Amino acid sequence: MTRLHVQLAAMVAMLCLAAAPFLLPPFTITLMNYIGVYSLVAIGLALLTGVGGIVSFGQAAFVGIAAYATAWVSALNGQSPWVGLLLALTLTCSIATLLGLATLRLQGHFLSLSTVAWGLAIGFLFGNVEGLGRFNGIASIPPISFGSYALVSSAQVYFLIWGIVAAVLWIGYNLLDSRLGRAMRALRGGNTLVESLGISAFRIKLLIFVIAAFLAALSGWLYAHMSRFISPGPFDAGMGIEYLMMSMVGGAGSLLGGVVGAAIVTLLKNSVQDYLPLIAKGASGQLEIVAFSALFILFLQWARQGIVPFVGRYLPKLRRDRPQPAPALPRRAQPAPGELLLKVDGAERRFGGLVAVNNVSFDVRSGEILAVIGPNGAGKSTMFNCLTGALRVNKGDIVFAGRSITREAQSRIAKAGIARTFQHVKLRPRMSLLENVMLGTYARTRTGLLASALRLNRREEASAQFEALRQLERVGLGDKPFDIAGNLPLGNQRILEIARALAADPALLVLDEPAAGLRRQEKLRLAELLRSLRNDHLTILIVEHDMEFVMSLVDRIVVLDFGSKLCEGDPAAIRNDERVQEAYLGGVA
Amino acid sequence: MTSDIAAILAIDGIATGAVYALVAIGTVLIFTVTRVIFIPFGDIAAFTALTLAALDAKRFPGTGTLVLVLACLATLVEIISLLRTNEPRLVPRALLLYLALPCAIVGAAWIVTRMDPPLAVRLVLALMLITPIAPLLDRIVFRPIADGTVLLLLTVSVALHFALVGLGLLFFGPEGVRTEPLTSLSTEIAGILISGQTMLIVIAALVFSGLLYLFFDFTLVGKSLRATAVNRTGSRLMGIRPARAGTIAYLLGSLMAGVSGILIAPVNTVFYDSGFLIGLKAFVGAIVGGLTSYPGAAIGAVGVGILESFASFESSALKDVIVFSLLIPILIWRSLSSLHSEEEIEE
Amino acid sequence: MRRTVSILALVAGVFAATAAQADITIGFVTSLSGPGASIGIPYGRGIAAAYEYKKVINGETIRLIQLDDGSDPSAATRNARKLVEEEKVDLLIGTATAPSTIAMAAVASELKVPMIAVSPIGKLPESPEQWVVSVPQPASLLVKIVADRMKRDGMKNIGYIGFSDAWGDLVYNGAKAAEATDDIKVQTNERYARTDTSVTAQTLKVLAARPDAVLDGGSGTQGALPLLSLAERGFKGKTYGTVALVNPDFVHVGGKAAEGIQVSAGPVIVAEQLPDDHFAKKLALDFRAVYQKTHNIPTTDGFSAYSFDAWLIFANAAEQALKTTKPGTSAFRGALRDAILSTRELPGVHAIYNFKPGAVTGVDERSLVIVRLTDGAWKYAP
């Protein structure tokens, strides 16, 4: 399957949609309107939950804010629904921004729970605010109109709703296929990963949160003018959960899944209502919700990934062309060889009473490979995390390329030119090798939200793709750039992390146990690669246990023990140091 | 607000909070052992009250039918899974545990309802009828997806709640019930009248949380439950069966929810759908304890009760808005205080 | 997306096939689940009894389709559209909660189908023509009658405590409106949710206002909660309420605390105690009999009777409309609407109905009597 096929399929789908009102009975069109309106929220959730990993139970509240805003403007104050749209979008997005600022730093399921909290609180609010019709709601909301042409009937609103849905899908897929989209897709890999690529995880989360709220607002605006009556009910916690169900049924993470999920849930509810009375006469009303919930539970038990990913497995793979040469991305001015690049001065880090790093100082000079070794628990990883900003030192100073990074955020340190790999490999297993490496180019590219959404980023994308391919080739993984990263053996995953780090064009490469779990031959190849990088004047800082690997590769070694620096010197000196022998090597090496 | 009113509100809040606390402790228990945020505990509590009311009215409670239906489903699911793993020799055991045992309880209830039993017997019967529900639901709904993410489990749990509300309406009808008070005693402390029922609620909450604490810290079974919570694979390698640990947790949790249902039934009208808000507020309390600490959950739940009591005095219409809005600062505080331990794990 | 469309086409095909040909088709929506269920279920039973009471009009059989809206206005809207667009109903009747009823009414006006609302809807949807009428006594009238009684009983300061939902709003607004004419003063506006476990705080605030009497704006069983709480705190004043409280579980749960409460209610509630010359007596007894026959339980609430009256109004109008038009056509719907809007002095079990264009309700003070709860039973208190 090629791009052309996909475009063709989209065209056919659009045509079918456009023809629907002329072929299908009116109630089906009414149902499709609901599906379209719900889809918008579900697409937002697919982005927020499936892509970004932020599970929100509160989207119905955003829909409600927008619906009430536009109802207040148009029904109570007699303004045009278009003014209502403006207010709905600005109000919802501002509230989402405030909520996001307050809650998006929360960890794990605390974040989801906070969405339950504000979802419920806002939901209860609708019925209790004076001037919004309280529990009776607001009636007589005018229809949307273009000049004097009012969209009153189902078939008339239909085109507006599905036009918006199609546009949102197009924009959504464009966005996901941009540098911002890749950053969003990386969010589920955890803050440390995202930040290490020079991406501010918080800002990306906020962006994705506001986008989801924006889509919910759009849905709320359409809902208010479609049903022409609103009351608190459709925006309560139950509906928030239903939206989540839609996006999960369709396949969290798939935008199209949002539409499919909305369709399935809506149609399922409708057919449960139609067919249940035939089976259980008399008690059908009570059993509707039971049947619906039971079907939903069964669905989650059997197809957890959702429909679209499930169907996608049986579709032919999208064939992609190898990236073509393109203008190079801008490069960083590298420091002169031998220049002082990194200076750690009296670093100290405590966890409660435990001093993990105690008054450690060392220098790294441009163009050298420096190893940090020491027994387990000596504080190597903590030291590394302090260097890269994942942790803050309690005392001491870290200077990189002449500027103090002691208090800098992780993403800013990454941007300054420190790229790292992880002891426990942090890749996006579902993304291709190429996309994983392209993540590394985030800080070297510029395209903003609007340009990404409208697909105006093609030149820069081509450059980033070509750069990523170049780095893959450099580390020896260039032959299958579109393979899925999760399918690589562990050894190659570590190499892939190095390629990603190189794509950031770093001044200092920080490697955390790169040889762990590698076969002997692979270790030899890795050492070869690192030597060649040194020849290209890249500076490398490495933590490693394998003495053979370290001794034959590095220029200098720093030995840590119980959080303190034991000694420092060239490999030969370290090998013969008695303290090192006693604390660490135990006469093996 | 005078100090008198404040005292009355505080006592009222503590009593409500104690009810939430029992449910909150059950929620924490299930979450730690099975990673399921079991929203339907509120429903279990409400169903207990409705069951007791039916027994009081000498009617056979709908819970009986519910248990029978669930028992049949669970047996079916269990037998299918046994046949799939090629262990037909375990089928008789499954029949005994999942079918015979619940049926025996329902049968006993059916016989006893025709004999006009005293209150104590009715209480025990209500609890016995209610406790199999959650373990059976666990077998039917959660065990097939036990390895899923917390989110998947949570979503299923929410769906299950909706199903239970529907079943509740079917079995108990739309009207609410209120049962006879367990005690008519009351006492006066510092000029404030405190009903025996309120004292009973608080005492029950204290006793049950205390027993649970002892169970977890001083028995091997309790520790094995905690171990399952911390590391499933690890506990299996020790020979601990996660499914059995889950069942024990569900039984204990249902018992807690059941007791809270019995305690609220005389002081408040309970409907088939009263469970949701009870469950949610208990859940807010549980979060105060980070979903892991029992004392934390109990304190949090009582806090929610008191907050709710004062909030409804200030602005009764906005009281739920106030309660749920306050969750956000609590979450931020929890999140910040748990950040530290996450860092430590990284070494 | 293509897939979605094909599924839709399939579903649509099924729908087209099920839209059967019947004589007169009535679409009835009620809340069989959700918070409105305790009212919605009696509505459903009432309509079933009414259907038994009169199945054929002028030789035309009636087809009744019932849908559940789960107390959700969105679902009510969807149901109404489904009934009109798919089942081609001639008339809509529904539903249990005020927001859902308003939502349905908007659809009825848009699609030009007459609708008889069984819940109070306050005001008409904006529409060039009127398509909707409402059966129940408006809350303002319900409260007005109670306020008149309060005045007669010499009450001045009134405490209000009611549900934090649409019903609570309606009763409160009614009481505020009665302040002008009945010379009473509503001192508090306390609210509680139907699912609340305690109203102690609200009760304390009501008591702090030192009212002579308390007006209970709750409904059903949970309407007893403030009465219980007031009794517990030693409130000695009179209590008042509306017909929404009239159900057996309220009496059971309220016990002693609810004793003596006076509510305004439709005459059907105390059918047996009515004087023989009362317009509702015979009809109400007929209704009770047919209800007993249909459901094998006695009727005890006022809600099922609204459905019954809605049916009577429809039957009366249909007789007129059938003279000139055929069911299933837009002409019939129009004629039915005109007939409904020209209903004159039609007795029901709740009221004598007189509809006219521009007014949503068609009842007057004859539709309400005051009943008092005495020894666990509702007693006619003229």
Place this chain on the structure above:
Amino acid sequence: MSPMFAMTDVTVCYDHVEAVRNVSLSVEEGQIVTVIGPNGAGKTTLLMAAIGLLASRGRISFQGSEIGRMSVENRVERRLCLVPEKRELFSDMTVADNLLLGSYSLRDRSGVRQALDEVYDRFPRLRERQRQTAGTLSGGERQMLALGRALMAKPKLLMLDEPSLGLAPLIVREIFRTIASLRDLGVSILLVEQNARAALETADYGYVLETGEIVQSGPAKDLIHDPRLITAYLGGH
């Protein structure tokens, strides 16, 4: 006499891929048997199948009975224990509780107290840290705890998955010393290791697993001098 533990023609599928194919191996009473091989050869998969965490085809017998279809818990009750590569400790619980839970599968609780003391004597560091939670331990201490916890179950056959992974050379030596001393207590051991040299130096018998299949086997002292193995895994010093 049949061996105490034997896998015969065992095949394990992982996502439709045969990660282990027709593997047969056996452990005699009181032996240390090692399986060496490169990363991704299927060593961990093999142990997971042996304990029952992964389903397998073929026969697995232990002390004369077929256990291939039994649940993990039933196998553990028969005193077949695994120390997995990821250790799988109860990180939020204390060292003492971790050890105590090691004895969960024992019906006879009388010897538990003594077994605990024995573990503390073997690993004095654990005694010092018995009130600390397992999550706060260093890598070496965690491995000691994992070993100690397995010993609390009084295993007849102990399976160790990469016990030296990620540990400093000094601690690696201590771990292998402990393994050797267990044999003297009569515990049979199935050891999976990447650190081939150390493993073969400790073991009696060795198997080489490559891409899911056994490609070579023999007494450990022979394998260690095999030229092919030296170039592939052992390397020069």
